[in-house]
Amino acid sequence: MRRTTMNAEAVHPEDEAANYLFDNWFDPIEAGLRERVRGFIETMLETELDAVLARRRYGRQPAARSDETIGVAGHRHGRRTCTLTGTFGTTEITVPRARLEAGEDKTVEWKSKALRAYQRRTMAADALIASSYLAGTNTRRVRRALAALFGGAIGKDVVSRTWRKVKTDWDAWNARSLADEPIVRLILDGTVVRVRLDRKATSISLLVVIGVRGDGQKILLAVKNMGRETTEAWRAILDDLVARGLRRPEFLIVDGAPGLD
Template sequence: MTAPEIVPLAGLLEENLASASPDFLRAMVKTFAEALMSADADAVCGAEYGQVSDERVNQRNGYRPRSWDTRAGTVELAIPKIRSGSYFPSWLLERRRRAEQALVSVVATAYLLGVSTRRVTKLAESLGVTQLSKSQVSEMAKHLDARVAEFRNRPLDAGPYTFVWLDALTQKVREGGRVVNVHCLVAVGVNAEGQREVLGLDVAAAEDGAGWLAFLRGLVARGLTGVQLVVSDAHAGLVEAIGAALPGTAW
């Protein structure tokens, strides 16, 4: 049986990423915050970095370091400097908690659903940044998308993963002009340091044995080892997939 549709998967994933993968979350928050500041500084200068433009009113002039405390630990930010006057993002001072929550939320959503320019634009606007060009927004989305892909395909080398939890959550998504149900297959494990870790997440059209088997084999190919106990519901296809992909593992 899958979880009901009202389960906030993005929020659940955000909680797991924040508590179990601080290095990943910290790196992605840093990447996105610096991309946002770079685009904002370009807007202050009147032109993008390195662009020749008659509308340019200022020049970029390197960076200065700034520590930012977040739930994932301290992030060392590189804040752009400009030649005339000074630049400092207001959201970093006045809305620190709100900014951090917004960035963590978009990171989690990006992991789950991918990054869209609309989502990036909305995040920037929520932080008071409204002068971004389409090319800047697109570039920021690409930055975050690349880090998400890197994390989703990373080697699972922090094993052995003695305990693994598997579940599928049903979500509604818009596809081809209509709303359909998809099944999000999630794996969370305990690594060699005793910490929870999001091992993988995949989206399938149906929760069946073939989908679970492909998902688990993908985890094994990335290095999932040492599993002694898998915890899940009694979905027949899932139980059979566990036996096929992780032979000898207790369920």
């Protein structure tokens, strides 16, 4: 009788504990860069709070002259630490805290505009995660592919939450008002991209509308998956733009694609 032996790698080819190539190498450039990134972020947050309070850290509120802007009354009360993941990797930063006077003997916690409350990833990191998923990769592969860059900080739930946020932002973008856009020209074109639909990678045809403002600046107005380029599909897209307040353009630029004859 012949015995067949299979090693653990063959049985579990996608073992989550698999070692990454060069993962035990120390890179002084990466280490130095991340340390500088940490310092830059912390300095940016301190500067933002200084501007709000109109004084340096540990400084007193200066007496305002008539030609000066008075900062918001308040006081610092320590710092907190949080872990932030970006395209630079994952780093732990210190965030300053402050209480601002809100009237009637009440105070409110200062909120940074640069770092949102409970934010754990930069927008660039979220965009990278979402684009990897939209390129036709499932959540497990996205997690494994980005683990080396993000130091293993990207879990399946993070990928799913990031995608849901992107979907919410996308829906809001598609419903935004165009009434205040000074569009004078429209460019209509179709393109084919590869995306992930129903857990499968596939190619779809997208109909794209670009607006040109009076100063020559181009902005993206619409991107729709209408199945294919037809007269009915283009009409539906243009009707939607009109319903959202888009004014009649002076010129319409097309490339002779199907449905635009």
